Amino acid sequence: MDLSCFKAYDLRGRVPDQLNPALAERIGRAYVEITGAKKVIVGYDIRLSSPEIAEALSSGLMAAGADVFDIGLCGTEMVYFATSHYGMDGGIMVTASHNPKDHNGMKMVGPESRPISSDNGLNDIRDRVPEPFTNASEQGRYEPLETMSAYIDHLLGYIDASSLNPLTIVCNAGNGGAGLVIDELEQHLPFEFVKVHHEPNGYFPNGVPNPILPENRSATADAVVEQGAAMGIAWDGDYDRCFFFDENGRFIEGYYIVGLLADQFLRKTGGGKVIHDPRLTWNTLDLVKAAGGEAIESKTGHAFIKQRMRDEDAVYGGEMSAHHYFRDFAYCDSGMIPWLLVAERLCQSGQTLSSLIDARIEAYPASGEINRTIADPAKVIAAIEAKYSVGAKKVSHVDGVSIEFDNWRFNLRMSNTEPVVRLNVESRADIPLMEAKTEELLTEMQRLDDEG
Known part of the structure; x- marks a missing residue:
């Protein structure tokens, strides 16, 4: 069998x-x-x-x-x-x-x-x-x-409906199931939804819904620009992950959404604990501290994050891979609660999504996750750690290895399922430094892999 x-x-x-x-x-x-x-x-x-x-x-x-x-x-x-x-x-x-x-x-x-x-x-x-x-x-x-009706009532409980005003929002269900929920929520919200690939269709006429792939983003991005929308949202097929586009059609790296949601949630709760993954951290740490919360690092992966949230009674947990977890949602991930919170923030602040995000990208520019196929991932990661831990401010092994210096840091971890090493690099307000260190690490990884 x-x-x-x-x-x-x-x-x-x-x-x-x-x-x-x-x-x-x-x-x-x-x-x-x-x-x-x-x-x-x-x-x-x-x-x-x-x-x-x-x-x-x-x-x-x-x-x-x-x-x-x-x-x-x-x-x-x-x-x-x-x-x-x-x-x-x-x-x-x-x-x-x-x-x-x-x-x-x-x-x-x-x-x-x-x-x-x-x-x-x-x-x-x-x-x-x-x-x-x-x-x-x-x-x-x-x-x-x-x-559905109890679920919709629960979703609406996360936002203050009286603070909402009309927005145009592009939503791309990718012919998955998210469109069915949008149709129900629409009756309770002052938003105008521009619906892209909206109808559920198991033949996936527009390709399998996976907005993390760059080639799948243009349908959402183009519609945002054409319609003058406040933002765009795209989901995977079972809509447990959601992805955001600002009013210019720019895809927003999931890392910055974690910080935005942590901030928005802590404003509501007046503090509390937030769980985040170790790949990229400085922006989240900064925003959580400023909002009176406590940030706690957990190994990447939904089973680890959910357990840590339960252990800490955390109000929110976020991964840069677009999984967002909520205490009142049985500590589980939702692809609907995040965009409701972001839409609420746009209404309450009167700011555009790009203005909320741009300052964070400038403060903590990041490489995004870069995957490399490596013959012996454990050996390469050990060699990188040996080289870069010299003179480092902090070395952590919560998930793979995270090495931190005064003005830049990186996380290197291997996939659970394939011979792939995943690299994330960020800096403090220094894009050239982030880019140079990313290139340096990739070159070193390639050299070590070639040596075998």
Whole structure:
């Protein structure tokens, strides 16, 4: 039995050879046996294979004795919301996010929407799948559950509606599921939405929605400029990540959005803790401190950030990869709450998005994440650390290695899944220094890789 769809944090694979209804049914049974869940939320994305896989998954859950609450076509965050909001034992979202269109997968959570990853149950579920199953003495029941209205009410609770004024906003769902939510929110907001690639379509006529790829950005950027919009927003297929464009159509690096959201959230809460990843940090540290909050660094990755947020009771957590987490959203990531907060900020401040961001880019210019394929990542990272830690102000190993000097710093880490090294460099108000150090590090990495 091919179980290669089981990854570190979720399941992803090609349909039907790596994931299919027969396997999904067994995964449902194994999920119940390993977790003991009695009430499980099931939702699915717009992929063509998703309804069939979700149905088979539900059959397996019920055969093992669990009641299935089907919330239908949705985004990943709606499974998170429904699982915590309705006090369920767990939830499973059928999605492959931004993978190719012939792929599918699953994201699993337990009670309170706590993530189920390889280190806390996902591997146990995988190992249980090939073994024989017997049906539970009492079959679980099936119940459709309308979740959208409660979810929309929850989203609107993050903003002060009375402070909003009319804005034109470009929204690009990439033919994923985000458009369905925008249509619901639209009735409650004074914004005019310019809708790009809006209709859900599992054939992905405009390509798989992954706005982090530069070639996928022009549709949003061009519409912002043509319509004179205040900002643009684009999502991936299951809309757990959102990406921003300013009023000039410029794509905004996720790092600066983390700082903006931390600042906006701390203004509301009057302080609190903010979790951030170690790749780029100075802008976030600066803004969190100024807003009376406490910034705490965590290893990159949703399972780590969510756990650290729970441990610290943090109000907000952000990663530069466009994942944003909220305490009142069961510490989970949402692709809808961030843009609502940014729109609110534009209305309250009367500023443009570029003016809010430009000052931060000038204060802390960053390279953005640069990926390089390296034969022996661990060896190269160790050699870079040995060379650059001499005379450094601070060396940290929260995630890979972060090395800090008075006026510049960098983080170098390896991918969990491929022979790739990821580099991020930033400086204090010195673009030429940031660019020079980025080039220097890339050259040194190449030299070390060539030496083998």
